[in-house]
Amino acid sequence: MGAPKQKWTAEEEAALRAGVEKYGPGKWRAIQKDSKFGPCLTSRSNVDLKDKWRNMSVSANGLGSARKPLAITGGPGMMTLMEDAVSVLPLAVLPPIDDAQALKRESADTSGDRKSLGSRSGMQYLQTFGGC
Amino acid sequence: MGAPKQKWTAEEEAALRAGVEKYGPGKWRAIQKDSKFGPCLTSRSNVDLKDKWRNMSVSANGLGSARKPLAITGGPGMMTLMEDAVSVLPLAVLPPIDDAQALKRESADTSGDRKSLGSRSGMQYLQTFGGC
DNA sequence: CACTAGGGTTAGGGTTCT
DNA sequence: TAGAACCCTAACCCTAGT
Numbered sequence: 001m002g003a004p005k006q007k008w009t010a011e012e013e014a015a016l017r018a019g020v021e022k023y024g025p026g027k028w029r030a031i032q033k034d035s036k037f038g039p040c041l042t043s044r045s046n047v048d049l050k051d052k053w054r055n056m057s058v059s060a061n062g063l064g065s066a067r068k069p070l071a072i073t074g075g076p077g078m079m080t081l082m083e084d085a086v087s088v089l090p091l092a093v094l095p096p097i098d099d100a101q102a103l104k105r106e107s108a109d110t111s112g113d114r115k116s117l118g119s120r121s122g123m124q125y126l127q128t129f130g131g132c
Numbered sequence: 133m134g135a136p137k138q139k140w141t142a143e144e145e146a147a148l149r150a151g152v153e154k155y156g157p158g159k160w161r162a163i164q165k166d167s168k169f170g171p172c173l174t175s176r177s178n179v180d181l182k183d184k185w186r187n188m189s190v191s192a193n194g195l196g197s198a199r200k201p202l203a204i205t206g207g208p209g210m211m212t213l214m215e216d217a218v219s220v221l222p223l224a225v226l227p228p229i230d231d232a233q234a235l236k237r238e239s240a241d242t243s244g245d246r247k248s249l250g251s252r253s254g255m256q257y258l259q260t261f262g263g264c
Numbered sequence: 265c266a267c268t269a270g271g272g273t274t275a276g277g278g279t280t281c282t
Numbered sequence: 283t284a285g286a287a288c289c290c291t292a293a294c295c296c297t298a299g300t
Contacts, residue, residue, distance in 0.1 A: 005281065005287060029273060048288075050274070055286060137275060137293060161267065180294080182268065187292055 006043065008052055011132035015040035016049055016056075018129035025053060040132035138175065140184055143264035147172035148181060148188075150261040157185060172264035 019031030019041075028046035032038055041049065151163030151173075160178035164170055173181065 003288065007287080026274070045288095046273070050276095051287070051289095054276085059285075135294095139292080158268070178267070182270095183293065183295095186270085191291090 009132075012040055012044065013052070013056070014129060015132060016052060019049075020053065028053075037129060037132075141264075144172055144176065145184070145188070146261055147264060148184060151181075152185065160185075169261060169264075 015037035016031070019027075019034060019037050022034070023030045028049040031049060032041050032044070032046050044052075147169035148163065150169050151159075151166060154166070155162045160181040163181060164173050164176070164178050176184075
């Protein structure tokens with residue numbers, strides 16, 4: 001129907017990460033409209049960006065030995081609701097850079113506007129976005 | 133962020149409805165300042181009240197997506213989603229009481245009071261606001 | 265200049281597909 | 283079963299109009 005399912009490419013992920021570095025997480029629309037990585041994300045909506053970031057964060061999350069919901073397998077198609085205490089990650093919720101292939105280099109570009117954000121975590125813009 | 137997201141409680145909704153009954157829709161500031169239900173809404177701004185009323189109105193009506201996939205997979209996933217018994221409630225400018233729409237899985241609904249505030253002739257105040 | 269109306273955006277739960 | 287991609291929409295933001 002509408003979406004045959006479009007898998008995210010490495011370039012798109014890189015663009016998203018660069019966008020989050022520049023604007024901070026939560027500024028999906030701004031990231032998408034950015035003249036630099038925006039073009040890489042023309043086929044993605046702001047919601048898509050948000051969803052992708054969520055998925056990336058989840059997989060980058062190092063959860064494992066904690067507590068699993070301990071699902072009670074009552075049978076097939078059983079829906080177990082898990083209203084656990086969500087995550088209380090006090091850590092800087094930043095880039096889950098966990099790429100097996102580092103195919104980035106050079107340091108082109110530069111800024112365009114660096115405003116906002118900042119405050120708590122001392123973070124710098126070291127992410128180099130090579131384009132797509 | 134300070135407020136991850138503050139879901140509206142049933143008490144707050146009741147307070148809002150009572151406020152609209154008393155002052156009429158659009159008088160958000162007055163509702164918020166009311167000595168009776170105002171205290172229930174201390175953590176809500178006048179804009180919040182307006183937004184909430186809008187959402188309530190939308191859900192009370194069948195408005196929303198004019199398109200419903202209604203996928204009939206029939207496969208292993210026997211997920212039958214309940215079709216909304218869209219009630220063609222009167223488009224009156226008043227109370228969007230959503231009783232028939234209690235399909236949400238409320239994790240812990242403490243209150244057990246089942247007071248029926250059904251009479252909605254649309255002329256008298258619903259003094260059934262029990263506070264919060 | 266405060267408030268409201270309305271459009272736009274984000275956050276989070278849920279669903280579908282792989 | 284798990285994870286990725288997408289959908290739905292309540293909650294929240296921005297801004298023009300009054």
